């Protein structure tokens with residue numbers, strides 16, 4: 001199933017100079033969505049994962065689907081002010097701005113093996129922040145899975161970890 005053909009390029013969105021990869025058409029196609037999620041999850045079968053941590057917002061869509069595909073739990077890493085209770089927080093820069101991510105401090109049992117899931121690896125700031133957040137919760141970082149890697153932006157270099165960062169599609 002060639003799901004990559006359902007990802008379109010939008011020039012100058014959300015800011016001039018950004019070449020935005022829009023995978024909404026892929027999500028809208030049941031077969032393509034299923035194939036993409038299966039491809040993201042496949043390398044992680046048997047990896048002893050306890051949970052997938054998805055990054056708001058597009059990482060929720062793929063992260064929850066990957067978690068179901070693998071039969072594991074899902075933990076939301078959210079933009080500020082959305083999660084009740086005690087939270088951990090990290091700040092980071094992304095391709096077109098700055099943001100913060102939070103997780104509930106009691107989201108994971110100590111030592112849980114966690115896979116971070118997001119849609120796009122661009123400059124790498126978001127994934128690096130998510131990794132810091134997951135480790136700060138006392139979990140073990142098993143790795144990260146993204147649907148798309150924008151190689152020209154060099155984000156992989158910011159993943160300074162032993163655990164694998166796997167991209168299903170690379171541009």
Ligand SMILES: O=P(O)(O)OC[C@H]1O[C@H](OP(=O)(O)OP(=O)(O)O)[C@H](O)[C@@H]1O
Nearest residue numbers: 056057058094095121122123124125126
């Ligand atoms: O590698 P980076 O340069 O950090 O960029 C990648 C991030 O950028 C987008 O997030 P955005 O904040 O636009 O969020 P959204 O999911 O809410 O659309 C995308 O969903 C990734 O999380």
Ligand SMILES: Nc1ncnc2[nH]cnc12
Nearest residue numbers: 019020021022095120122
């Ligand atoms: N160029 C891009 N396309 C889609 N999502 C992104 N997130 C960060 N950069 C992006």
